[in-house]
Amino acid sequence: MMLKLYGFSKVNAYARGHTRDLRVLWALEEMQLPFELVGMDHPAHDLTTDAYRRLSPFEQIPAIDDDGLVLSESAAIVVYLAKKSGRLIPGDHAGEAQVIRWCFTAMNSVEPPLLSLMVHDWTADGSCSKPRDFLIGWINRVLTNLERWFADRDFVATKDFTVADILMAHVLLSGIKNEGLIVPYPRVASYRDRCLARPAWKRTIAAYGARVEAG
Template sequence: MLRLYGFSRVNPIAHGRTRDLRVLWALEEMDQPFELVGLDHPAKELNTAAYRAVSPFEQIPVIEDDGLVLSESGAIVLYLARKTGRLIPADAAGAARVERWCFAALNTIEVPLLNLQLMDFVTHDSGANEYRGFLVQWAMRQLGALERWLEGREYVANDDFSVADILLSHVLTETDDPALLDSHPGVREYRERCLSRASWRRTIERYRERVEAG
């Protein structure tokens, strides 16, 4: 059976935002059984030689499946989609469109949003305002392009929900800044459309019941 390394306890600021949720959501959508190995992040269970053997950067998530050990949430959800034939089209062109938007979610959209999130977590120094303003402009540019792309589309890559939508909509949970979202109602609506799926609601509810914030 597939084994997934996820969190059992995480710092309160990250609770409900962690990247194992992307894999948990994909597995829920695909109706795939798995064994969950919960790790305690504050207790430094990720910072061991044994865990580094499966996760070079001491990060979650990781899966073990039929002898394959794989880290990185994007790589994992694409692997699961290809293996199960779920959440990715069978034709090469359709699959390529999903792959494109998986990379866009993690490289083009997430970078400015994550930088803003991290900056707001660690500093309230007014001297940082100029850099934050740069990050906001960067995020606005990327979200503006996404807003234009989503016009007339229900999902980002093809007509059907895919693993690209899992990655992208989860990336978009990294901000609730009204300055960003109020300017891009199509992006907000897309995010809420994806997060309203029953599979996500089950995933986040089980996560909150199981994962301790501490």
């Protein structure tokens, strides 16, 4: 049975091109793993059915069904695929631990302030600047530390590109809506752009753009 990936076929225009199924699609392209894509129509409420909740309890994309092994959460999925394929993760415990560490970092240290600013800017009425000022300070602290980390590294977890880089690069791509935020951090920007220059990412985003409708 071929691995099934549940990804978007239609999503709102603002999110299109930034959704988390891209992380798994990118990993699958890098690993050259065969899969069947199950297209989900977000505006038509495909994600809120009882059947889909059994795959993804929080009604989110992506999810996979690998011959009965069901996973949701993009970071969990890419780590599973890396370990299954033996690609984009080291075979030794020390190297694997660093990849896992930086997968968690992308999800838990870098993404939260970026998402929080995005939600604030969607919802704030402009009556008070303190919340936004706080979020900008939080983002700058995170990016300052990441800039320091890249002083002598091309990739985030090991000397080679891994699934941690897929997660981190996608967080930096989808989470930073104002490019001015990353301008003071040239190493971080260079790292992001280096990852996004990979042929597998270019093929992934091109195929996604041709397939996924704005709804």
